[in-house]
Amino acid sequence: MGPELDIMATQLDSAVNAAQRIGELLGVIAFATSGALLAVRKNLDIFGMAVLACSTALGGGVIRDLLVGRTPPAAFTDLTYLSASLLITLVIFFRHPTSRLTRGPLEVADAIGLGLFCVTGTVVAYSHGTGAPTAALLGMVTAIGGGVIRDVLSGQVPSVLRPDQELYAVPALFGAATTAALLHFGAYRAWTGFLAALVAIAVRLLARRFQWRAPLARHTMRPDGTLG
Amino acid sequence: MGPELDIMATQLDSAVNAAQRIGELLGVIAFATSGALLAVRKNLDIFGMAVLACSTALGGGVIRDLLVGRTPPAAFTDLTYLSASLLITLVIFFRHPTSRLTRGPLEVADAIGLGLFCVTGTVVAYSHGTGAPTAALLGMVTAIGGGVIRDVLSGQVPSVLRPDQELYAVPALFGAATTAALLHFGAYRAWTGFLAALVAIAVRLLARRFQWRAPLARHTMRPDGTLG
Amino acid sequence: MGPELDIMATQLDSAVNAAQRIGELLGVIAFATSGALLAVRKNLDIFGMAVLACSTALGGGVIRDLLVGRTPPAAFTDLTYLSASLLITLVIFFRHPTSRLTRGPLEVADAIGLGLFCVTGTVVAYSHGTGAPTAALLGMVTAIGGGVIRDVLSGQVPSVLRPDQELYAVPALFGAATTAALLHFGAYRAWTGFLAALVAIAVRLLARRFQWRAPLARHTMRPDGTLG
Numbered sequence: 001m002g003p004e005l006d007i008m009a010t011q012l013d014s015a016v017n018a019a020q021r022i023g024e025l026l027g028v029i030a031f032a033t034s035g036a037l038l039a040v041r042k043n044l045d046i047f048g049m050a051v052l053a054c055s056t057a058l059g060g061g062v063i064r065d066l067l068v069g070r071t072p073p074a075a076f077t078d079l080t081y082l083s084a085s086l087l088i089t090l091v092i093f094f095r096h097p098t099s100r101l102t103r104g105p106l107e108v109a110d111a112i113g114l115g116l117f118c119v120t121g122t123v124v125a126y127s128h129g130t131g132a133p134t135a136a137l138l139g140m141v142t143a144i145g146g147g148v149i150r151d152v153l154s155g156q157v158p159s160v161l162r163p164d165q166e167l168y169a170v171p172a173l174f175g176a177a178t179t180a181a182l183l184h185f186g187a188y189r190a191w192t193g194f195l196a197a198l199v200a201i202a203v204r205l206l207a208r209r210f211q212w213r214a215p216l217a218r219h220t221m222r223p224d225g226t227l228g
Numbered sequence: 229m230g231p232e233l234d235i236m237a238t239q240l241d242s243a244v245n246a247a248q249r250i251g252e253l254l255g256v257i258a259f260a261t262s263g264a265l266l267a268v269r270k271n272l273d274i275f276g277m278a279v280l281a282c283s284t285a286l287g288g289g290v291i292r293d294l295l296v297g298r299t300p301p302a303a304f305t306d307l308t309y310l311s312a313s314l315l316i317t318l319v320i321f322f323r324h325p326t327s328r329l330t331r332g333p334l335e336v337a338d339a340i341g342l343g344l345f346c347v348t349g350t351v352v353a354y355s356h357g358t359g360a361p362t363a364a365l366l367g368m369v370t371a372i373g374g375g376v377i378r379d380v381l382s383g384q385v386p387s388v389l390r391p392d393q394e395l396y397a398v399p400a401l402f403g404a405a406t407t408a409a410l411l412h413f414g415a416y417r418a419w420t421g422f423l424a425a426l427v428a429i430a431v432r433l434l435a436r437r438f439q440w441r442a443p444l445a446r447h448t449m450r451p452d453g454t455l456g
Numbered sequence: 457m458g459p460e461l462d463i464m465a466t467q468l469d470s471a472v473n474a475a476q477r478i479g480e481l482l483g484v485i486a487f488a489t490s491g492a493l494l495a496v497r498k499n500l501d502i503f504g505m506a507v508l509a510c511s512t513a514l515g516g517g518v519i520r521d522l523l524v525g526r527t528p529p530a531a532f533t534d535l536t537y538l539s540a541s542l543l544i545t546l547v548i549f550f551r552h553p554t555s556r557l558t559r560g561p562l563e564v565a566d567a568i569g570l571g572l573f574c575v576t577g578t579v580v581a582y583s584h585g586t587g588a589p590t591a592a593l594l595g596m597v598t599a600i601g602g603g604v605i606r607d608v609l610s611g612q613v614p615s616v617l618r619p620d621q622e623l624y625a626v627p628a629l630f631g632a633a634t635t636a637a638l639l640h641f642g643a644y645r646a647w648t649g650f651l652a653a654l655v656a657i658a659v660r661l662l663a664r665r666f667q668w669r670a671p672l673a674r675h676t677m678r679p680d681g682t683l684g
Binding site for chain 2: 066067069130133134138152160161162167170216
C-alpha cells in the first residue's frame with residue numbers, strides 16, 4: 001500500500017487522507033451491518049453471518065483494488081476493516097431486531113455504505129492515476145460490488161437489478177461522478193467529499209421512501225419473468 | 229494500455245489491429261443485446277437493464293484483463309465499449325420483441341458474442357505474451373465469462389452448465405484453440421480470425437438448431453436434480 | 457511464475473516445494489471430484505461436468521493468484537491442474553455412485569480439498585511476500601473460494617453460509633492460521649504442513665459426522681428465511 005498512498009499524499013492533503021480513512025471505515029461498518037442483518041433474516045449461524053458480513057463489507061473494495069492493480073487488496077493487508085466487520089457481526093449476533101423487522105435497518109445501512117463507498121472508491125481509483133471518468137466508474141463498482149456479492153451469495157437477485165428496489169446504481173453513480181469532478185477540478189476536500197456521500201445517501205433513501213421507480217420496457221406483459 | 233498494444237503492434241499488422249477493435253466492439257454489442265433482452269424477460273427497469281447489459285458485454289473482457297494483469301481493464305479506460313452497451317440498452321428499451329419472443333434473438337446475439345469474443349480474447353491474451361495454450365484458455369474464459377455473469381446476476385443457472393443449452397463451451401473452445409493455433413503458426417490475419425469466429429458462431433447456432441446434446445452421466449435416474 | 461518460485465526457494469527447502477506441488481495437485485483432484493459429483497447430482501452433461509469440475513478445482517487458486525498479483529494465474533500457465541480436473545471429470549462420468557448416493561463422497565472430497573488448499577494457499581501467499589496474517593486470510597479464501605464458485609454456479613447457497621453445513625470456514629481458517637504460524641516461526645516442513653492439512657480435514661469431517669452446529673442469532677423466529 002506504500003506507493004499509492006504516496007501518490008495520494010501528493011494530490012490530497014492530510015485532512016482528506018484522514019477523512020478518507022474514516023469514510024472507508026464507516027462504509028465497512030455500514031455494509032457489514034447490512035450483511036449481518038441479511039444473515040439474520042436468512043437464519044445463518046454465527047460463522048455464516050461473519051462470512052456474509054465480511055464479504056459485503058470488504059467485497060467492493062477488493063474488486064476495486066484488483067481493478068486498479070493494488071495487490072494484495074487493502075482488506076487483506078490492513079486488518080482494521082476485517083476486525084471492524086467481525087466486531088459488527090458479534091454486535092448484530094447479540095443485539096438485533098427480530099427477523100421480521102430487519103428490513104428497514106438493513107436498507108438504511110446499505111444506503112449509508114453505498115454513499116460512502118462511491119466517494120472513497122472514486123478517491124482511491126483516482127489516486128492510482130486513473131482519469132476522472134474511469135475513477136467514477138470504479139467508484140460506482142466499489143459502491144455496488146459489496147451488495148452484489150452479498151445478494152448473490154445469499155441467493156437473491158442483486159438490489160442493483162431489482163425493479164422493486166427503486167434507484168440503486170443511480171445514486172452511486174451520481175456520488176461517484178460528483179467526486180470525480182471535484183477531484184478533477186481540484187475542489188475535493190474532506191467536507192465536499194462528505195457532502196457528495198451525504199447527497200448519494202439521501203437520494204437513495206428518498207428513492208426508497210417515495211418509491212421512485214424507473215420505467216420498465218414497454219410491452220412486457222408477463223410479470224412472472226420466467227425463462228423456459 | 230500502452231505497453232501491451234506495443235507488443236501487439238510488433239506481432240500483428242495494422243489491419244489485424246483494426247479488425248480486432250471492430251470484433252471487440254461487435255462482440256460487446258452482441259452481448260449487450262443479449263443482456264438487455266434477458267433484462268426485458270425478467271421485467272427489470274431501465275437501470276437494471278443497463279447494469280445487466282454492461283455486465284454481460286464487459287464482464288468477459290474485464291475477467292480476461294484481470295487474468296493477464298492489464299489494470300485497469302480496457303472496459304474502464306476506453307469508454308467506447310461502455311457507451312455502446314448503454315446505447316444498446318436504450319435501443320432495446322424502446323424497440324424489442326414481446327417478452328415471449330425474446331428468446332430467439334437473445335440466443336442469436338449470445339452466439340455472436342461468444343464467437344467474436346473467443347477470437348478477440350485469445351488475441352489479447354496472446355499479445356500479452358502468454359503461450360498459445362494459455363491464450364486459448366483465456367479466450368474461452370473471455371467468451372463464456374460475460375454470459376456466466378449475466379446468468380448468475382439474474383438468478384439463472386449459467387448456459388455453460390445447462391444440458392438443455394446444447395454445446396456452449398465447446399464452440400468457444402474450438403474458436404479460441406483455432407485462433408491460438410493461427411497465432412502460433414503466424415497465420416493469423418483479419419480474415420482467418422473472422423473465419424474462426426464465424427465457425428464458432430455457426431457451430432453454436434447449429435447445435436441449437438439441431439439440438440446437439442452431449443451425453444449425460446449414466447445412472448442418473450432422478451431428473452429433478454434436487455439437493456437435500 | 458519465475459520470481460515467486462525463487463522467493464519460495466529461498467524460504468523453503470526443496471522437500472517442501474515437492475510437497476507443495478503434490479498438495480496442490482491432490483487438492484485440485486479432490487475439488488474436481490466434488491464439482492463433478494455435484495454435476496452428476498444436477499444432471500449436467502459431460503461438458504457441464506467439465507466446466508463445474510474445473511471451476512471448483514481451479515477457482516480458489518485463481519482468486520488467490522489474482523489477490524497476490526500473480527498473472528496469469530498458475531491454473532492457466534501450468535496445465536497439469538487443468539488436465540487433472542478433466543481426467544477426474546472423465547472418471548466420474550463413467551464411474552460414479554447413483555445420484556442419490558453422491559452426497560457422501562462429494563462432501564468427503566470437498567473436505568479433503570478444503571484442508572489441502574488452506575495449507576498450500578497460505579504457503580503460496582506467504583512466498584509472495586505477504587505477512588503471516590494476510591497469508592492466512594488468503595489461504596482461507598483459496599480453500600473456500602472454489603466451493604463457493606461451484607455452489608453459486610450450480611444455483612446453491614454456498615456451503616460456507618449454510619447453517620446445516622456445520623463448521624466450514626472454521627477448519628479452513630484453523631489450517632491456514634496454523635500454517636501461517638509455522639511459516640512465521642520457521643517451523644514449516646513438508647510434514648508439519650501435511651499435519652495441518654490433516655487436522656483441518658479431520659475437524660471438517662468430524663463436524664459433519666457429529667453435526668457440530670454453530671449458534672444461530674437469537675430471536676430469529678421464522679425458519680423460512682424469506683425476503684419480501
